[in-house]
Amino acid sequence: MVSSEKYIQNRLDERKVLGTYRSLRTESDLVDFCSNDYLGFARYPALKVSIQQEIDAHPLNLNGATGSRLISGNITYTEELEQQIASFHKNEAGLLFNSGYDANVGLFSSLPQKGDTIIHDELIHASIIDGARLSHANRYTFRHNDLKSLQGKLKQAKGVCYVVIESIYSMDGDTPPIVEILKLTEQYSANLIVDEAHAVGLYPFGLISHLGVQDKVFARVVTFGKALGCHGAIILGSNLLREYLINFSRAFIYTTAASFQQIAAVKMAYELLSKSSPEIEKLNCNINLFKQGIKQSETYPLLQSDSAIQCIILNNNERAKHAAQTLQNSGLDVRAILSPTVAKGAERIRICIHSYNTAEDINLLTSTINNIIHA
Numbered sequence: 001m002v003s004s005e006k007y008i009q010n011r012l013d014e015r016k017v018l019g020t021y022r023s024l025r026t027e028s029d030l031v032d033f034c035s036n037d038y039l040g041f042a043r044y045p046a047l048k049v050s051i052q053q054e055i056d057a058h059p060l061n062l063n064g065a066t067g068s069r070l071i072s073g074n075i076t077y078t079e080e081l082e083q084q085i086a087s088f089h090k091n092e093a094g095l096l097f098n099s100g101y102d103a104n105v106g107l108f109s110s111l112p113q114k115g116d117t118i119i120h121d122e123l124i125h126a127s128i129i130d131g132a133r134l135s136h137a138n139r140y141t142f143r144h145n146d147l148k149s150l151q152g153k154l155k156q157a158k159g160v161c162y163v164v165i166e167s168i169y170s171m172d173g174d175t176p177p178i179v180e181i182l183k184l185t186e187q188y189s190a191n192l193i194v195d196e197a198h199a200v201g202l203y204p205f206g207l208i209s210h211l212g213v214q215d216k217v218f219a220r221v222v223t224f225g226k227a228l229g230c231h232g233a234i235i236l237g238s239n240l241l242r243e244y245l246i247n248f249s250r251a252f253i254y255t256t257a258a259s260f261q262q263i264a265a266v267k268m269a270y271e272l273l274s275k276s277s278p279e280i281e282k283l284n285c286n287i288n289l290f291k292q293g294i295k296q297s298e299t300y301p302l303l304q305s306d307s308a309i310q311c312i313i314l315n316n317n318e319r320a321k322h323a324a325q326t327l328q329n330s331g332l333d334v335r336a337i338l339s340p341t342v343a344k345g346a347e348r349i350r351i352c353i354h355s356y357n358t359a360e361d362i363n364l365l366t367s368t369i370n371n372i373i374h375a
């Protein structure tokens with residue numbers, strides 16, 4: 001019999017040798033260039049006040065949900081919020097999940113069946129891969145943003161086919177050719193599903209409704225833990241899809257519902273988002289300031305991205321970690337993204353730009369990065 005402690009220790013030691021060991025950190029006083037709080041909602045005092053006022057205005061609500069949505073955890077407030085969020089995104093219906101991870105696992109593990117096909121971009125988020133693995137459907141990946149590669153997989157698809165993309169990719173920050181992908185999915189009668197985790201905020205209600213193509217998209221996943229500064233997620237789609245997920249999605253059925261406090265926070269964050277154009281403008285200015293400040297290097301390029309996620313490819317774990325450490329020593333909280341989270345050779349520093357970063361901080365960031373990549 002092999003001891004589990006020995007297995008655990010070996011795996012951890014292996015990570016240490018490979019330089020891929022992960023450990024938790026607590027808060028720091030470095031300038032934030034790594035969080036997903038793109039518009040500063042998580043730290044916005046007025047939002048904190050409005051959430052508290054909303055909670056105080058509903059004194060009869062309980063501290064906890066007391067059960068799953070199907071047993072004792074469902075309240076009118078949640079159902080009304082789902083409808084309100086669906087309207088913000090110009091969709092028919094929505095169903096809340098406790099996180100984006102849960103939403104993707106809950107969707108992809110329950111909808112595609114044995115004999116069906118899931119085709120996703122090779123850079124798709126881990127939660128989608130995990131959900132797809134739990135389903136009994138065939139799973140194919142296509143090369144990142146490559147229409148030919150997608151078409152090749154569409155030709156092989158059997159049963160009901162689901163094509164899955166992100167509207168802004170979480171690790172590269174780039175945008176796929178959505179209109180062209182929609183043309184292909186229409187041509188092959190496939191259903192397009194879009195994860196909008198990193199697009200909501202930069203485009204207030206996501207890129208799909210910004211492009212006006214929401215009626216052609218089968219479903220969208222929107223998370224509340226990024227630009228909305230809260231926690232949780234919603235799957236947007238038809239009333240029929242909502243009804244299906246309530247009946248078949250295990251990540252929805254077998255879990256305690258979010259508390260009233262969490263739901264109230266999401267409601268207030270959406271109200272703030274609907275009047276946040278100055279913050280969005282500021283975020284875009286900061287993204288431009290950052291991009292203009294970087295002197296491109298052929299060896300360590302800045303990836304093409306117009307989003308809040310900006311990456312410098314440093315080609316190995318050690319160089320990425322060293323660059324992140326140098327930036328942290330200068331007071332800037334930038335994190336390295338290592339393999340196996342990204343492919344070997346694509347190790348990087350991933351910079352998240354925010355509306356609340358100052359020009360001074362961004363200038364310090366770009367000059368420190370320039371020193372690293374042109375040393």
Ligand SMILES: Cc1ncc(COP(=O)(O)O)c(C=O)c1O
Pocket residue numbers: 099100101102104125127166170195197198223224225232233
């Ligand atoms: C593209 C994408 N989808 C889903 C998730 C998961 O969302 P959550 O953090 O709410 O679980 C993330 C977060 O890392 C993400 O980047």
